Amino acid sequence: MSSQDITARAAPRTQRKWPAEVNILLVLIGIALVFEILGWIFQGQSFLFSWNRLKIMILQVSVIGIIAVGVTQVIISGGIDLSSGSVVGAVAMVAMSFAQVSTYARAVYPALTDLPMIVPLLIGLGCGAVVGLINGWLIAYTKIPPFIATLGTMVTVRGFAKWYTKGQPISFPTEGFAWIGSGMMPVVIFILVALIFHVAMKYTRYGKFTYAIGANAQAARVSGIDVERHLVKVYVIAAMLAALAGMVVAARGQTAQAGMGLAYELDAIAMAVIGGVSLNGGRGSILGTAIGMIIFGVIISGFTFLRLDAYYQEMIKGAIVVAAVVADVHRQRKRRKTS
Amino acid sequence: MVSPRTAAAIDRVHAATQRDGVLSISGIRKEFPGVLALDDVQLRIRPGTVHALMGENGAGKSTLMKIIAGVYQPDAGEIRLRGQVVALKSPLDALEQGISMIHQELALMNWMTVAENIWIRREPKNRFGLIDHAEMTRMTADLFARLNINLDPRAQVSELTVAQKQMVEIAKAVSHNSDVLIMDEPTSALTEREVDHLFAIIRDLRTRGIGIVYITHKMNELFEIADEFTVFRDGKYVGTHNASDVTRDDIIRMMVGREITNMFPKVDCPIGDTILEVRDLTLPGVFHDVSFTLRRGEILGLAGLVGSKRSNVAEALFGVHPADSGEILIDGKPVTIASPAQAMAHGMAFLTEDRKETGCFLTLDCLENIQSALITRSHVKNGFVQQAEVNRLAEDMARTLRVKTPNLQETVENLSGGNQQKLLIARWLLTKPRILILDEPTRGIDVGAKSEIHRLITELAAQGVAVLMISSELPEVLGMSDRIMVMHEGHVSGFLDRAEADQVKIMSLAAK
Numbered sequence: 001m002s003s004q005d006i007t008a009r010a011a012p013r014t015q016r017k018w019p020a021e022v023n024i025l026l027v028l029i030g031i032a033l034v035f036e037i038l039g040w041i042f043q044g045q046s047f048l049f050s051w052n053r054l055k056i057m058i059l060q061v062s063v064i065g066i067i068a069v070g071v072t073q074v075i076i077s078g079g080i081d082l083s084s085g086s087v088v089g090a091v092a093m094v095a096m097s098f099a100q101v102s103t104y105a106r107a108v109y110p111a112l113t114d115l116p117m118i119v120p121l122l123i124g125l126g127c128g129a130v131v132g133l134i135n136g137w138l139i140a141y142t143k144i145p146p147f148i149a150t151l152g153t154m155v156t157v158r159g160f161a162k163w164y165t166k167g168q169p170i171s172f173p174t175e176g177f178a179w180i181g182s183g184m185m186p187v188v189i190f191i192l193v194a195l196i197f198h199v200a201m202k203y204t205r206y207g208k209f210t211y212a213i214g215a216n217a218q219a220a221r222v223s224g225i226d227v228e229r230h231l232v233k234v235y236v237i238a239a240m241l242a243a244l245a246g247m248v249v250a251a252r253g254q255t256a257q258a259g260m261g262l263a264y265e266l267d268a269i270a271m272a273v274i275g276g277v278s279l280n281g282g283r284g285s286i287l288g289t290a291i292g293m294i295i296f297g298v299i300i301s302g303f304t305f306l307r308l309d310a311y312y313q314e315m316i317k318g319a320i321v322v323a324a325v326v327a328d329v330h331r332q333r334k335r336r337k338t339s
Numbered sequence: 340m341v342s343p344r345t346a347a348a349i350d351r352v353h354a355a356t357q358r359d360g361v362l363s364i365s366g367i368r369k370e371f372p373g374v375l376a377l378d379d380v381q382l383r384i385r386p387g388t389v390h391a392l393m394g395e396n397g398a399g400k401s402t403l404m405k406i407i408a409g410v411y412q413p414d415a416g417e418i419r420l421r422g423q424v425v426a427l428k429s430p431l432d433a434l435e436q437g438i439s440m441i442h443q444e445l446a447l448m449n450w451m452t453v454a455e456n457i458w459i460r461r462e463p464k465n466r467f468g469l470i471d472h473a474e475m476t477r478m479t480a481d482l483f484a485r486l487n488i489n490l491d492p493r494a495q496v497s498e499l500t501v502a503q504k505q506m507v508e509i510a511k512a513v514s515h516n517s518d519v520l521i522m523d524e525p526t527s528a529l530t531e532r533e534v535d536h537l538f539a540i541i542r543d544l545r546t547r548g549i550g551i552v553y554i555t556h557k558m559n560e561l562f563e564i565a566d567e568f569t570v571f572r573d574g575k576y577v578g579t580h581n582a583s584d585v586t587r588d589d590i591i592r593m594m595v596g597r598e599i600t601n602m603f604p605k606v607d608c609p610i611g612d613t614i615l616e617v618r619d620l621t622l623p624g625v626f627h628d629v630s631f632t633l634r635r636g637e638i639l640g641l642a643g644l645v646g647s648k649r650s651n652v653a654e655a656l657f658g659v660h661p662a663d664s665g666e667i668l669i670d671g672k673p674v675t676i677a678s679p680a681q682a683m684a685h686g687m688a689f690l691t692e693d694r695k696e697t698g699c700f701l702t703l704d705c706l707e708n709i710q711s712a713l714i715t716r717s718h719v720k721n722g723f724v725q726q727a728e729v730n731r732l733a734e735d736m737a738r739t740l741r742v743k744t745p746n747l748q749e750t751v752e753n754l755s756g757g758n759q760q761k762l763l764i765a766r767w768l769l770t771k772p773r774i775l776i777l778d779e780p781t782r783g784i785d786v787g788a789k790s791e792i793h794r795l796i797t798e799l800a801a802q803g804v805a806v807l808m809i810s811s812e813l814p815e816v817l818g819m820s821d822r823i824m825v826m827h828e829g830h831v832s833g834f835l836d837r838a839e840a841d842q843v844k845i846m847s848l849a850a851k
Contacts, residue, residue, distance in 0.1 A: 219696075
């Protein structure tokens, strides 16, 4: 073999590839256009040019979007988190019980009413951190597959949520606490969370270690990364973001129920996967997940707009997730062939 | 009674089998991207003999066996089975045509019983079309009785010892009534008594007329069990002889008789003080009492065959899998190395053996790959990685090492093996190591990149870096090292100075 062959093989396509997010953005635009056209045909009005509709759409997905940011970094690290929906329910209950007004006679803790908003907020985040610690410890140190470990906490934490008030809903929060769910606050919180983690994933050790572990945990270890400790951090952050989402939901509805957040984890995973986050780890971005979230929202509000049954929505949602995973697997296989 | 014509046909096949062997292959060629694994290779297995395959690591034995077992398809050449030219399209195809292989890493289903494992796909059925477990157990017992194996057919495979699993594999192969049985280092995990039992079974199979291909590194086994042997070297056929006609030294000479070209630009440089001293490093069951010293500017070659546990010693030194006992001294002071981070704090760097498994982050780009070790220790300010600075360092290093890629944002999975290796070396050089451990630094990369990496190692040594270089290529070890340490089955079997070392001396220490 001559040295020319060698250089020829080492120099692949010189054309610079655009970032993967561009493709996802194109998908988003395509789907939006389809609904726009269908809108004019079947409803005689525009789908996109309705400020109100867009506002409702983004509000609908923002809460799950907060969870999806956490889930994204878990998936990039090569894992999965199924417990986030249960954390939403449990933290909604716990935080709300510390956020009740004194004028309500049947408060859970009558002695602890009218507390400043920061108290239930910190308690809620703390609860999330505990669940995250359990997840992370199980996964990093006992080497249980993330799927099983978080499936276990998913069931257990949901059970805790129901036990907390023996199934009774908790209502009447202080104005301060209700504020975090009011108006466009869920969207603002989502944008803040997404920005912080976009920066963290790209420009800090935390993010770089997460990608490295997801790409090749063995190589990460040899590079001097404490893989176990880092994984615990990743799961703690994911659970804390789910906790935050739980409090936003409770504050918005001004009530907490043990069944809140049911199946949110699946929607969050779906957003990440639609946004190009690879279930094999090491690939994806917060920006991609944000676009995935909007795709998700457009599809749901698009179906509502077209007055399609909610049952269809569910079925289509499932199909889209499977399609996104198939696309990812297909991409990997193609890559493996070319390399 | 058979008709005269049938009888004549049987005679013809029989005669052909005697002449050509039950399996005869010729002109086999197999190329992998960048490597010619087999080049015009031949082999002939006579029925009722044990035929040993010998050769260094990477000589092509395993590739050839995978071709015979139908795992790989040859690029050229002919395979004759019982005199007929055959194509072996898959392992199942090879099995059905009478070739069984017992893989080095056993391929049994752990959570099924012994009998289920043996008769899988061929389970006896009862009249309802369901699996007849009683019959299957009986058939297994019969088989075991024939082979003198003492095992319960209903035992679960996960509960068996390695040796017992090996027996199950052998029984499974025999149950297919194969004409050819391939064994790839079957004794590597067996105790002496178990080896004796295995050999008894092999001798029994031999008297039944089965042709046995036996891959081994162990000389004494060769003389104990083999009738004939064939030596390969660098993917080429060297020769076939009767085991009784040769001596151990003859075989070693056949295995290593290779030209040493002047592709190793080793320049002598001053060797300084001892920087690393290892005393009686032991990880029970893996390696024992490993002691050596390494000095500034010195390249210590570490040679040994597969199973010599060279890489495990390197992993212990770097804290990936720390040793249980023994001492590591750096600059004369005892140190504890329980993790790679601790090793790096002492100025160590470790290029691992397997680029894909423990080296590259394939989904990340070149810059991220080069920077991963550096940013674990430095270049973080106020929580942010100093990206501009580390990018500049990584780009400079990539340029110094002549990494060939259109741009450093390219995903590493798109690079050739040689360039991936250069990235990994760049990763470690950025950490400015004082002790550099290289495990197979040039495995699987093309000649051009190879000599560049050799030049680089020499330059590093000239700058005072102490290098421990594990290599399976004897010319590389001989060409690059100031001193050579040889390991055999987890023990250091000797040291050789650059002046006295040659391939035969290394192999004698490595093969014992």
